[in-house]
Amino acid sequence: MSVVEEAAAIGTPAAAVQLRELSVGYGRSPALHQLTARIPELATTAIVGPNGSGKSTLLAALAGVIPPTAGEISHRAAERPALVMQRSAVSDTLPLTVRDAVTMGRWPHRPLLGRLTRRDREIVEECMARLDITDLADRQLGRLSGGQRQRALVAQGLAQRSPLLLLDEPTTGLDAAARQRISQVLRESREQGATVVHATHDFPEAMNADHCLLLADGRLVAEGPPREVLTAEAVEQVWAVPELPAHNGG
Ligand SMILES: Nc1ncnc2c1ncn2[C@@H]1O[C@H](COP(=O)(O)OP(=O)(O)OP(=O)(O)O)[C@@H](O)[C@H]1O
Numbered sequence: 001m002s003v004v005e006e007a008a009a010i011g012t013p014a015a016a017v018q019l020r021e022l023s024v025g026y027g028r029s030p031a032l033h034q035l036t037a038r039i040p041e042l043a044t045t046a047i048v049g050p051n052g053s054g055k056s057t058l059l060a061a062l063a064g065v066i067p068p069t070a071g072e073i074s075h076r077a078a079e080r081p082a083l084v085m086q087r088s089a090v091s092d093t094l095p096l097t098v099r100d101a102v103t104m105g106r107w108p109h110r111p112l113l114g115r116l117t118r119r120d121r122e123i124v125e126e127c128m129a130r131l132d133i134t135d136l137a138d139r140q141l142g143r144l145s146g147g148q149r150q151r152a153l154v155a156q157g158l159a160q161r162s163p164l165l166l167l168d169e170p171t172t173g174l175d176a177a178a179r180q181r182i183s184q185v186l187r188e189s190r191e192q193g194a195t196v197v198h199a200t201h202d203f204p205e206a207m208n209a210d211h212c213l214l215l216a217d218g219r220l221v222a223e224g225p226p227r228e229v230l231t232a233e234a235v236e237q238v239w240a241v242p243e244l245p246a247h248n249g250g
Contacts, residue, residue: 014041019036019037022071032058044187046200047199047213058199077163081162083157084170087150096141097141099124132181171183216237
């Protein structure tokens with residue numbers, strides 16, 4: 001039975017991605033252990049868990065950057081997912097302007113050794129405008145503030161026009177205006193037909209998602225609607241604190 005038929009049979013929305021017994025590791029160190037979970041299509045999924053619980057590793061595996069050591073990842077869409085990494089993953093010395101970086105989002109769409117089309121360039125300008133960074137287009141990425149750099153990386157992800165948008169802590173450490181801008185852009189992307197998955201330490205943001213995966217020590221603790229997953233009991237069990245961690249904390 002296909003993923004869609006399976007979902008229809010049990011009356012739940014189709015899965016954009018189905019993980020079955022997924023294990024991922026770095027060399028001989030396992031980072032994810034036998035995860036079985038689903039990412040619902042046309043919805044926002046928050047991946048939540050303490051530092052080192054495996055959130056970035058799961059996003060990298062979903063993006064196809066790290067291969068599974070066991071188990072499988074079934075994507076419904078054939079297109080390559082778009083992965084927006086944490087801004088700290090970008091070197092300060094990278095000799096790229098913001099426009100160059102966002103343009104790289106269109107590279108997978110070029111014919112082999114082909115040039116970008118006028119439509120590609122329009123998409124790049126449109127994505128910069130959506131993130132309100134058009135005035136930074138000619139600035140070096142490595143010389144921007146953290147929030148400006150993060151918006152450039154999100155614009156690069158959007159420019160890929162992928163049906164699956166994966167983001168690693170896209171709003172961590174940003175001011176309220178930048179957070180709102182990114183949250184709004186992600187909401188619009190979902191409304192326009194994308195499936196959005198983001199790792200976050202921000203509980204209010206996780207509560208706004210449609211679906212939530214809670215990880216601890218590389219294992220899935222719970223999956224489902226955020227209010228059912230992020231209960232006081234789960235928080236105490238996973239973070240060993242009596243209350244929800246503070247906004248944007250670690
Ligand atoms: N490149 C790497 N090489 C070896 N081990 C790694 C590497 N990246 C992550 N790990 C290990 O994999 C485990 C999961 O790390 P991961 O970065 O996925 O966690 P995380 O939940 O995203 O953490 P954080 O909230 O701190 O960003 C950790 O034990 C970490 O030390």
